[in-house]
Amino acid sequence: MAKGAGKQVGNVLVWLVLIALVVGLGGYGVTNFGGSTSSVATVGDRDISAQDYARNLRQSVQAQGQQLTLAEASQRGIPAQVQGRLIANAALDNEADRIGLSVGDERVADQIAQIESFQGLDGDFSSDAYTFALQQTGFTTSEFEADIRDETARSILQASVAGGVDAPARLIDVLMQFYGERRSFEFARYTAESLIEPLPEPSDEELQAYYDENSDDFTIPAAKLVSYAWLTPDMLAPQIEVDEDALRQIYDERSDEFTQAERRLVERLIFDNEDQASEARAAIENGDLSFEDVVEGRGLGMDDVDLGDVAESDLGAAGAEVFALEEPGLVGPLPSQFGPALYRMNGILAATTVTFEEARDDLARDLRLERARRQIEALAIDAEDALAGGATVEDLAAETPLEAGRGEIREGSEDPLASYTEVREAARSLTAEDYASIDVLEDGGIYAMRLDEELPPRVPPLADVKPQVIAGWERAATRDLLREEAERAVAQLDVGGQFGDDGSETGSADLVTRDTFIADTPEAMIEAAFEMEEGDTRIVEGETDVFLLRVTAIAPPAEDDERMTNFRNALTAQTAQSLAADVYQLYGRALTDSAGISYNDAAINAVNSQLFR
Template sequence: MLSAMRSSKRSFFGWVIIGLLIIGLGAFGFTDILTGGSSQSVARVGKTDVTVTEFRVAFENRINALQRQFGIRIDAATAQNQGIDDAVVAELLRSAAYRDEAARVGLSTPDEAVQEAVLSTPGLANAAGEFDAATYRYFLQQRGLNPARYETLVRQSETVATLQNVVAAGATLPPVAANTLMTFLGEERSIAWALIASDPEAVEDPGDETLQTFLEENEPRYRTPEYRQITFARLIPEELAETIEVSDEELREIYEAEIDRFRQPARRIVERLSFPDEAAAEAARTAIEAGETNLVELAAERGLTSGDISLGLVAERDLDRAAREPVFATDETGIVGPIATDLGPVLYAINAILPASEVSFEDARDDLAREVALQEAGDLAIDENIRAEELIAGGATPQELADETAYTLGTARVARGEAGDVPPEVVAEAFASDLGEDRDQIEVGELNFYAVRVDEIIPPELPPLAEIRADVLADWRDAEALAATMEQAEMLRAELEEGRTLTAIAERDGLIVQEDSEITRDGELGLLPPDLLPQLFEAEPGTPLVVETEAGAALVVLTDITPFDLEGEEAATLREIFTTQTSIDVEQDVAAYFANSIADERGVRINQTVLDQIVQSLR
């Protein structure tokens, strides 16, 4: 983690952001519950109620906030299934706990503070930034409140905030917490290691008896999936389009009616730079034509990039009126201007010229014919789909659909997760169907319809060895070679434990020793497996380890442990970041613990029936 901190602190901030997200979710409650009251209670802490209206509006506000955050629609039922209603109740109970404690000790917010809070309510100011009484009245009307009720709610909210600040403000973790975290995450390991490659090709064929035993011991690896043999009738507009012929007369009529589609005006790739006066523009043009500079360099002197002055590929109509004729009158690249425009004197640099072009009817014919055929096929698909729906309602099979409509008949053998000739949606439909069941059509993409019938269900089975012998032999060889390699690695580890060095073993056995350092607990090990990391941080220096790799086995020696420097400049920076980021978490936790202690002491009652009724009414 510490290595990631050194590069933008990504791991450090990763868990901090998660904490902040939790805090952010928890923060919805206290400001979002300023709503009208009700005498009916959905929950109570001590002597303080959570009203029906408080819960309803807080629940709706939470749903709306999540919809804005994630850009998806969330209905009340989904929100309840995800536990959002429980989270809202918990927040409202926390607020109620603080209100109950405030009432017990006689804490309240003075009128002046309430007035200031009302006047500073977001959205109640006019264009001049001053409190607007008419907007305030509309604000209250929309929420079913009167001024007295709203001010009461503001007083409660401000009182809760004051009490929370008294309880939690300034709470931080002790310095030892940051030091402990940095010590744990910042500690580094250095290793030396050698790869012992396995060689499956050197393993001889063991014969069918051994392979059969291996096959049976590893049956799940070779068992075929469940297959379903299906018959389907499908309607694909692209396929229909291939059967539709469009006459040249009709195509030419469309071509002439839409001729602008086939004509491309002359265009230029252009840059533009304005100047304070004519003399400056003339001087710039002279310097450019002398080869002393160019428009991009002149723009750079003003702090502009080439993107700032580029107009890209433009037609004549895309330019200022004054620039159209000068820029498009020339057939050569180069500088044009100065031209007087609303921006002042302007120089244009023509960097490329694309002449006008026109696609002839003969060149456009095939594409146009395909386009018209697809449009007619789409219309036909809608009509044929309606006919098919009527036939299916009368019990028609896929074969009968193909006989009576423009649908085509097909068959396939499909399995979950396997690519095939039919779309995944058709596979899903096959596995949602019973054998021989008549089902409605499904639409795959736009206007692609399938009616699917399952003709046979083929259960999973273990193929005979003869059918898959090559695969079984390859897997057996891999396993045997790996086992032999791991055994060799264990023997070499024993030599290391007896005092022989990795370098000596490598020289004797023709291995290559590699070294890696600055390995942290959240680091990456390249060719070595990630499950080696915890072993490295549990081992003592000099400890030899053996791990399985994709290529065979690795013999690893922990060569050094480097503790994190708690007195260095980096530690001071990280300690400050840690304290700043965790202070919010700690304050939130302290505030929650205080509210929970009040609830435990004075009791909590929740009317689940009423809560469920409220959620049901919002569906």
């Protein structure tokens, strides 16, 4: 009986696998579109069956992750893409037939045996699973194997056409010259602190001119003016009473958060065996090597060995000896889950305890917020019913704990409701015809809003944004003065002066590449350096500062730079792949043009009408 039960369980598992296979094949050829002889197009002597078109079209639509109408699918170009892909394959199949390229039964059998869906529970090919799957999908064995044969032949044809394409050495040299070229330059930085005279107060006329010229900077974007009622846990929590017993119970339940055992700052360096670890420790203790030297010698960085702050239990069998250290030091070899290791302890973090009295206020706030969320959840149902019965947002504010509000919903609005991303997104599609309904906020609050007015983009009066206008004018005026200082420095350089003679902050960069980052300088400075010739000077403006730049040397890519070598290898491979893909695509187009295409519009429409009902 037990044996029979085991066999039953095994059969159930097999059938589950087979059912999953059918589903995984996505209805592979299930639908009947007039029989296997019906074709949607012909390329040369090769037909594209309605079954193939239907299956590929269905899979492409399913990949969109949503239901589509025929119009929507056509707008996205899905039917045309599927047809183009099938026509390209048919053209290659036709060419393979013409030149006599095919693969034998043994190769086809090997390909099928590698398909995981046709393997049994033991991982080997299962003829029962294979036969069952094909029967369920409406495919005959000969049809499926013919598809595998064609696909394999196409792969061989593709490899023969595109496999020998190499990246042109001249092209790679030009690209490497661009990316790997190096520049040395020096620069002077001019800041507001370097101005000799303080910035004058702007006149009303200057502010007005700046405001008029830069009105886009002060334009308020389009917004929705809405009336709303809302309630959040933070708004409701102060009204909720909590008792001491409940707080003490929560404190006890969350005791792990408030009591932390002693911890240590630890680094762990793992070795292949104990002899290696012992030799490394001896070299460190003798002063021949530092711990950092040993880490680097194993091809690692300090981040790779840093465990951070750990408890004794985190270190397993090594924990007791590491925690026996009363001051920073080295122990080991000791076991780890990855092998023998040296442990360096760098600091002791004493055990800490947060008392109930210290945690009480935070616990009370958390409890109030939790209870407020539950009350709001219950209140949301009644509020939704009231709105459905004709209540307005003002009625909700008058008759429930929800509070009324009115304001602009847009990015940057000062209205508190507009600070929620989900509210701003909902407001974008809100119309005057929409009825107010209850929606949930990310913090557990609820709101309902009604559109009162659509506000177009507008420029506020100067008086309303005067502080921002003054700040903008000051930045622009400061840059103008700093540029004048830089221009005076250029004149001095032309007559033999040096960077920094005027007291400016100076700096330099030695043989850097285009992707170099220099702290506290604008990206435009690196870009400018690679646009200039040796000896050229240029003024580059940053957000607040101005830089004077001079290129002092130009050098080709470094031949011994491993980073550039790796980049060249990657660039060569990527370029070769791209060119091979282009060659193969052009080859496919040429085959299609020479073979000729004829379409069966009636069959195409029949497939489309059945898939997009």
